[in-house]
Amino acid sequence: MTQTHTEFNPEAAAMIDRIRAALDHAEGIRDEAEPDQPILTAKNMEAVREILDLPAKFYPAASFDVVPELNVIPIVESLYDACKELIGDARRVTVTWRVKHGTKAGDITMGTCGLVSGKQRDLAEAEGRPVYHWEVTLALDVWILLTPNQRERLMHHELMHCNVKVSDDDSGEVKPALRNHEIEEFGATAARYGLLPHQVRVAALAMSHTPTAQAVQRWQSGPDDAPLLGAWITN
Numbered sequence: 001m002t003q004t005h006t007e008f009n010p011e012a013a014a015m016i017d018r019i020r021a022a023l024d025h026a027e028g029i030r031d032e033a034e035p036d037q038p039i040l041t042a043k044n045m046e047a048v049r050e051i052l053d054l055p056a057k058f059y060p061a062a063s064f065d066v067v068p069e070l071n072v073i074p075i076v077e078s079l080y081d082a083c084k085e086l087i088g089d090a091r092r093v094t095v096t097w098r099v100k101h102g103t104k105a106g107d108i109t110m111g112t113c114g115l116v117s118g119k120q121r122d123l124a125e126a127e128g129r130p131v132y133h134w135e136v137t138l139a140l141d142v143w144i145l146l147t148p149n150q151r152e153r154l155m156h157h158e159l160m161h162c163n164v165k166v167s168d169d170d171s172g173e174v175k176p177a178l179r180n181h182e183i184e185e186f187g188a189t190a191a192r193y194g195l196l197p198h199q200v201r202v203a204a205l206a207m208s209h210t211p212t213a214q215a216v217q218r219w220q221s222g223p224d225d226a227p228l229l230g231a232w233i234t235n
């Protein structure tokens, strides 16, 4: 009998079973948690990794996209419009998975956004592969523990790091770049000294969510998006 590429792949089937088991386990954790009980604990993330039983390396987004909860490209696509003013029409974000989350200064890194180097872009073009400008890397052991709203919020955050800048030289070339967070502060510092004027402006404008031209232009959001923005803020 002729074999086709759609033939049953027991290894892939076993991996999908393990991913489903990890997602079920995460749902159980969320269901049983008390309000305000932290979900992203070292113990919970380790349990997820044990169930996944995947070598701790990097995987392209498509590796797990047969599982809807891990199919991230539709989320990226749905958020492009919200970030269009910032990254232009360049739909050039690629997603990479890492099995185990990273840490920065002891904090869990749920995701990162980086520039694809010019060298990598040139090589991709020469080899006829898709050329990407930004790479979002997501931690699988975190993603599985998040709710759909939290996943979308994380992706929105990472896409907000994508930026473009016009080259300083005469060419006027538009180049991919990265954007820093507008507000970075310790709670203790804010409690002691208050927020700085620009931090207050950013927070007030975002939280008031009024349909001012400024807000609409800055966040590409208007009053119709209120439920979605509310979900991002409360989750």
Ligand SMILES: [Zn+2]
Pocket: 157, 158, 161, 181
């Ligand atoms: Zn960030």
